[in-house]
Amino acid sequence: VQLQAFGGGLVQAGGSLRLSCAASGRAFSRYAVGWFRQAPGKEREFAASISWSGRNPYYADSVKGRFTISRDNAKDTVYLQMNSLKPEDTAVYYCAADPRPYSEVVPTTAGGYVYWGQGTLVTVSS
DSSP: OEEEEEOOEEEETTOOEEEEEEEESTTGGGSEEEEEEEOTTSOOEEEEEEOTTSOOOEEOTTTTTTEEEEEEGGGTEEEEEEOSOOGGGOEEEEEEEEOSTTOSSOOOSGGGOOEEOOOEEEEEEO
16 A cells, blocks of 8 residues: 655644545555654654544544544545644644554554555644
């Protein structure tokens, strides 16, 4: 599975962006997907995840209520809608897939994912 994250850019605080994670590979719809982010000088951190069915979205406390993860398995794409953006949301955002098929138990640590996209930069200005 190859993943490509896109949709990043420069936005003012309070604004919105929607990130997309597009996959190639027939089995993507069977996999849980997570979004992670890495700010300059900081470790990569979990932001959100969703099970293969889309029934179990999970969010880090720092983004809960502002970000929404969703997926369209017919398009092999997972989205991260980001609203009310803050300067501290500035980071490179990565999507990743957990290759265990049909799992409703979704990892919240980077070690639980095998396939990673290349990242897309989100910059939020104050």
